[in-house]
Amino acid sequence: MKQHTLLHIAAIITLGLSACSKQLDEVNPNTKIAYSQINKNNLPLLINGAKLALTNNNSFYSYYGLQDIMSDDFQSLSYTTYESNNIASNDNTLGPVYKQPYQCIANANIAIRYAQQFPGDSSISAALGEALLLRAFSYMLLTESFGDVVIVNGGEDPKNRPARNPVAEVNQLIETDLKNAIDQLPVYTNALSASKQSAQLLLARFYLNRGRNDEALTMANNVISAGKFTLQSNFADIFKSSVNSPEAVYKINETSISTFYGLPNLYGQGGTGQAGFGNTFADSNLVKSYEPADIRRSYFVRTKGASILDSVYFLSKFPQELTPSYVICRYSEAFLIVAEANARKGTVDVTTYNQLRSARNASTVNNADFATPAAFLAAIEQERRREFIGERLRWSDMQRFGKINTWLQSFGQPITHVLMPLPSREFFINPNLSQNADYSK
Structure with missing residues (x-):
């Protein structure tokens, strides 16, 4: 057991304002067409391009799990600087953590800009909703890794070199995007397409991490009461690309x-x-x-x-x-969010905790087994570790459960290393950026 920053604005505009090819879902199109040639029929391809941007060059796995390696869930001999919570700003693995979400945001911005020209058009509402969700999720990835990041709306002056926006501003954009996505998206049919429930679950996670427990409880209960999902014994199906598991709320292949x-x-x-x-x-x-x-x-x-x-x-x-x-999000998370949000509000209610454990063939408990809400929260934390190991949730959990400072100090690292450093190459692109505390450029 273990003891943006910003893409070059010109590149964003290249991806954005001219954005597409004969196959709009290619990340690096070789035959660009004008923004004016985007239409309602090919808009879904642009959404797919946003998804592919996250996974471009098959890099998603290489940064999806880095925070888990930083946490107490794993040890790694391959990622030693992440393991020791002392990442070098010139680490080659760090680049995609920053770059890929911004590529997704660039494509999502184009889709949003186009779709917003047709308010109330039900034929494109699903595409708009998924673009909003993907943009919100990408900013969640960025702020969780780097803290303050540059908000990119599309169409910026390529000569501009903006400073980083405060986390509070980025969080406001994330919340607004997810709320708007809920309004636009259809109910769940398939995990490969964004749904109202996927936006609600991501928003429940967002609220829980901000300590907004009443709102987290509402969103998580909305997912459960939708009646679109079931906890199942065939656990492995959740993670298979070709299976539409009733537990996978939203996934990206x-x-x-x-x-x-x-x-x-x-x-x-x-x-x-x-x-x-x-x-x-x-x-x-x-x-x-x-x-x-x-x-x-x-x-x-x-x-x-x-x-x-x-x-x-x-x-x-x-x-x-x-x-x-x-x-990206799955049904069991809603059950543990409900249990945790209630406990943080002072109520021990083991109902949803037991529902999940029963589905996993684990023993159940009674309310009386926990003398205090704090005791139940400790059990919930451990259950989240068992349920979500390897799924990029532990680092945020350690922060929420008050474990992160002691963890970093056990490695002799400052608590500011809860964040990663901005990649060093970004300072050549944008000299107005500032590095995160206790890291060098």
Whole structure:
């Protein structure tokens, strides 16, 4: 167990105002057409291009899990500076953490700009809603990693070199986008398309992390009461790209590439026929906290890794597929948000906590088992670790549960290292940027 910044504005305008090709869902179009040639029929392709921007060059897995490696859920011999919470600003892995969300935002901005010309047009409301959701999610990725970031609306002067917007301003944009997405999006039919429920669940997460528990409770309960999802025993299906699992609320698939990419590559044990570096492994105490019959317990493999002499636990719940899949939000999160929001409001109510544990074949509890809401919150925190390991939620959880400062100090790092440094290359592009505290440019 372990003891933007900004893309070059000109590049954004290239992606944005001229934005497309004969195949608008290509991230790097080779035949550009004018913004005026975007129409209602090809708008969904532009939305797909925004999704592909997040996963461009099959890079999503390489930055999706970095905060989990920084946390107490994993140890890694491959990402040592993240493991030690002391990231160098010139680290090659850091670039996509910053760059890819902004590429998604650039495409989403174009779609939003186009769709807003036709207020009330139901034929494009779903596309507008998904663009709003993707922009909000991208800014969530950026602020969680870097804190203050530049808000890009599209159409900026390419000679302008803006400073970073305060987190409060970015959070306001995220909240507004998700609220507007809820109004525009249809109810859930398929996890590969954004839905009203996916925007509600992301907003519930956003509110929970801001301490706005009443609002988090409302949004999470809306997802549960929609009647569109079910907790199921076939846990592995949630993470399969080709299965429309009733637990996956929203997911993004990469382009088909190789079975040796995606999250199995980050967390896998490696070896013959197996994806993975074999150098990033789960906290053994966490793995041992699963009850023997818990279906989630079987998704760990105890073996030796590439450079590890002792047997350790590798996470195997992400399947090796030609099309790697990333579940952005899933149904079980709503159940634990309800339990946590109630506890933070002073009420111990184990109903949704038990519903999730029953679905995972784990034992249930009674309200009387917890002397205080704080005791129940400790159980919820541990349940979130068991449920969401490897899904990029632990770092925010450690902050919300008051664990982050002690964790950073145990590595001899300042508490400001809760954030990553801005990539050093960004300061050559925009000299008006400032670096995060206790990092060098």
